[in-house]
Amino acid sequence: MKYTTIINNKTFEIEIQRDGSLLVNDKVIHVDFLNLDTSLYSLIIDNRSIELAIDESDGMTELLVNGRLFEAQVLDERALFLANRRGTLGISSGEIKSPMPGLIVEVRASTGDVVEEGDTIIILESMKMQNELKAPIGGTISEIAVKAGQTVEKGHSLVTIAPND
Amino acid sequence: MTDVQQKNITKVLIANRGEIAMRIIRACRDLGIGTVGVYSDVDRTALHVRYADEAVHIGPPQPRDSYLRMDKIIEAARRTGADAIHPGYGFLAENADFAQQVTDEGLIFIGPTPDAIRQMGDKQSAREAVRRNGVPLVPGTEAGLHDDDVVGTAEKIGFPVMVKAVAGGGGKGMRVVNDLESLPAALKAARAEAESAFGNGDVYIEKMLVGARHIEFQILADMHGNTIHVGERECSIQRRNQKLVEESPSVFVDDDLRERMGKMAIAAAESVNYVNAGTIECLVDKDKNFYFLEMNTRLQVEHPVTELVHGIDLAKEQIRIARGRPMTYTQSFLNPRGWAIECRINAEDPYNNFIPSTGKINVFSSPKGPGVRVDSGVYSGSEISPYYDSMIAKLITTGDTRQEALLRMRRALDEFVIMGVKHNIPFHINLMNSVSFIAGQFDTRWVEERFTMGTYESGPTDDDLELVAIAATLHSHRRRQLAAQVVAPAARDTSNWKWLSRWERIRR
Numbered sequence: 001m002k003y004t005t006i007i008n009n010k011t012f013e014i015e016i017q018r019d020g021s022l023l024v025n026d027k028v029i030h031v032d033f034l035n036l037d038t039s040l041y042s043l044i045i046d047n048r049s050i051e052l053a054i055d056e057s058d059g060m061t062e063l064l065v066n067g068r069l070f071e072a073q074v075l076d077e078r079a080l081f082l083a084n085r086r087g088t089l090g091i092s093s094g095e096i097k098s099p100m101p102g103l104i105v106e107v108r109a110s111t112g113d114v115v116e117e118g119d120t121i122i123i124l125e126s127m128k129m130q131n132e133l134k135a136p137i138g139g140t141i142s143e144i145a146v147k148a149g150q151t152v153e154k155g156h157s158l159v160t161i162a163p164n165d
Numbered sequence: 166m167t168d169v170q171q172k173n174i175t176k177v178l179i180a181n182r183g184e185i186a187m188r189i190i191r192a193c194r195d196l197g198i199g200t201v202g203v204y205s206d207v208d209r210t211a212l213h214v215r216y217a218d219e220a221v222h223i224g225p226p227q228p229r230d231s232y233l234r235m236d237k238i239i240e241a242a243r244r245t246g247a248d249a250i251h252p253g254y255g256f257l258a259e260n261a262d263f264a265q266q267v268t269d270e271g272l273i274f275i276g277p278t279p280d281a282i283r284q285m286g287d288k289q290s291a292r293e294a295v296r297r298n299g300v301p302l303v304p305g306t307e308a309g310l311h312d313d314d315v316v317g318t319a320e321k322i323g324f325p326v327m328v329k330a331v332a333g334g335g336g337k338g339m340r341v342v343n344d345l346e347s348l349p350a351a352l353k354a355a356r357a358e359a360e361s362a363f364g365n366g367d368v369y370i371e372k373m374l375v376g377a378r379h380i381e382f383q384i385l386a387d388m389h390g391n392t393i394h395v396g397e398r399e400c401s402i403q404r405r406n407q408k409l410v411e412e413s414p415s416v417f418v419d420d421d422l423r424e425r426m427g428k429m430a431i432a433a434a435e436s437v438n439y440v441n442a443g444t445i446e447c448l449v450d451k452d453k454n455f456y457f458l459e460m461n462t463r464l465q466v467e468h469p470v471t472e473l474v475h476g477i478d479l480a481k482e483q484i485r486i487a488r489g490r491p492m493t494y495t496q497s498f499l500n501p502r503g504w505a506i507e508c509r510i511n512a513e514d515p516y517n518n519f520i521p522s523t524g525k526i527n528v529f530s531s532p533k534g535p536g537v538r539v540d541s542g543v544y545s546g547s548e549i550s551p552y553y554d555s556m557i558a559k560l561i562t563t564g565d566t567r568q569e570a571l572l573r574m575r576r577a578l579d580e581f582v583i584m585g586v587k588h589n590i591p592f593h594i595n596l597m598n599s600v601s602f603i604a605g606q607f608d609t610r611w612v613e614e615r616f617t618m619g620t621y622e623s624g625p626t627d628d629d630l631e632l633v634a635i636a637a638t639l640h641s642h643r644r645r646q647l648a649a650q651v652v653a654p655a656a657r658d659t660s661n662w663k664w665l666s667r668w669e670r671i672r673r
Binding site: 040064147 | 253324382469514517518520521522523524527528530551552578579581582584585590591594625627629630631632633634635636637640641642643644645659
């Protein structure tokens with residue numbers, strides 16, 4: 001099986017061969033990868049031993065190694081083909097989702113506005129705190145799905161930003 | 166005062182949840198005292214419910230319908246035959262009416278008297294009380310003044326000043342004012358905010374100390390007239406008035422300052438005839454002038470750092486005092502042994518403006534080994550709900566020196582695995598690597614004004630990324646293989662349990 005794995009904007013071509021060895025960017029690597037507990041894994045490569053906690057959410061693989069969290073996108077050949085066609089490969093999504101249930105206090109942008117990465121778009125009140133939700137990418141606001149005063153559930157899509165070309 | 170009535174405590178109801186409920190249950194277990202937990206709808210599976218001897222359901226998730234319902238909590242105590250109530254921190258811990266009602270029911274409130282809570286709970290009456298005992302206060306005005314008088318005083322004490330609400334808390338009704346021109350508008354805004362938040366628009370101003378540290382003293386007092394202090398805690402690492410890291414002792418406090426501040430802290434507590442555990446919070450400027458800020462009339466979140474450097478169990482001592490016994494200690498604690506640092510592990514995303522994160526904790530594996538203590542109320546599989554505060558755990562490390570405690574903290578943070586919710590461990594790792602923190606050079610504004618996540622974060626090497634990419638790929642590959650195999654029939658056509666019992670029968 002051939003996979004394309006993208007992590008921190010770096011791409012790795014990884015092929016899992018029939019004998020269990022790997023071809024990583026055309027180099028043969030032998031790995032020992034064990035599942036220890038629900039999400040806990042041990043990986044030994046060239047005597048280097050690391051422990052990882054791995055979880056999948058929203059099509060991304062999250063990995064925690066020594067207190068550091070990585071997000072990887074693992075695509076098989078079919079998914080790679082589709083991503084290439086949609087032009088979404090390696091581009092972080094311009095969608096702001098509600099990270100928790102809460103109340104929309106303020107919407108600071110309108111459809112058609114041009115925003116920079118890091119601009120505060122929405123103020124969401126939850127856990128007795130006002131939280132600023134920021135634009136994950138720069139671009140033009142293509143859709144605003146909520147208005148002030150509305151309560152939202154976790155994962156509710158709030159705003160969509162179309163990336164600039 | 167030898168006529169203090171000794172009371173018996175055989176069962177304690179803990180009117181709280183999370184890690185502090187666990188902490189108090191453990192203290193009770195150590196003392197052979199029975200425990201009663203209370204829980205809301207969403208806390209049925211919480212750790213404190215599992216650990217308590219008895220557990221009583223008290224209502225819906227919203228705190229005002231459960232953990233803040235005095236009637237339900239007192240009713241739960243009556244029904245289970247508890248003879249004392251420990252309020253923990255937050256919720257009803259600093260509510261004088263609750264302490265009064267508990268006492269009126271003939272139950273023991275493990276904490277100070279309702280009167281002491283009331284006096285220290287109102288900022289203005291607290292200032293008046295401690296001033297009578299010669300405790301220094303941050304220069305400022307009385308409450309209830311007309312705006313013109315406030316402006317006049319502000320000119321006298323100098324800018325910047327803080328406008329604060331008398332009934333305030335949590336930063337509401339609080340304003341920093343840098344010059345005379347913006348003061349009238351700030352007063353107006355603060356009054357409006359305080360009026361809507363607390364129904365009391367009364368405000369006062371205080372001189373803002375630049376470069377000040379937040380240093381607090383632990384107090385213990387019994388009913389026999391003994392009041393001691395248990396040393397200081399350094400709590401300057403804060404964000405939006407929320408403490409994130411605490412340590413004891415403080416790099417800034419020398420023997421002379423400890424002795425002077427300790428005396429002041431005892432005088433402050435004695436001004437309201439304080440009994441039980443409490444904390445005197447102070448601001449200390451760069452010239453080591455100190456000023457009373459407020460008194461917290463409860464056990465603090467950060468009490469473990471004090472316990473570890475002084476070898477004392479504060480929760481147990483609280484129960485002993487509530488029983489009417491003299492304290493185990495009669496001398497103040499002037500000589501800390503070694504160093505302790507606490508990091509508050511919160512479900513907040515440090516890369517995204519510290520937004521709280523909710524959801525299920527899939528993996529929770531806490532660090533172990535020498536010099537490591539973890540106080541927490543969660544486990545693998547438990548939920549972080551949006552109804553309560555976002556603290557997941559307190560990680561405390563100790564060492565013979567600050568250096569050793571700090572290095573152990575780095576090790577323990579690396580070892581800590583929490584998955585499922587975003588958390589601030591990366592923040593703490595960065596903090597432990599920052600030159601200013603290592604050197605002990607910081608004030609209460611430092612995290613907000615000068616600390617950024619990126620500064621001490623070295624990017625991962627290509628080798629690291631390759632390892633992680635391989636793990637991600639193998640993980641996804643196995644998931645997909647598994648998904649494809651689900652349709653295949655099980656190798657054994659009966660459940661494993663049945664199969665096991667058959668196998669056991671054969672072996673007989």
